[in-house]
Amino acid sequence: MLTVKISNLYTKIVLVGINKFLLVFVITVLSNPAQHRDEQIFKSMCKNIYSSV
Numbered sequence: 001m002l003t004v005k006i007s008n009l010y011t012k013i014v015l016v017g018i019n020k021f022l023l024v025f026v027i028t029v030l031s032n033p034a035q036h037r038d039e040q041i042f043k044s045m046c047k048n049i050y051s052s053v
Helices: 004-029 035-050
Strands: none
Touching: 004 035
16 A cells, blocks of 8 residues: 555656646746747647657
């Protein structure tokens, strides 16, 4: 049971970390609309993250 709790906690930490990273990335992209290249990178990153889940 303990290992299950630890793995669940680890999963939550990873998901929160990804969410915060994506949030910061989105804010950065939105504050710099001229950086269209970064937006393309962000979209491809999203595809990679969702395909790996």
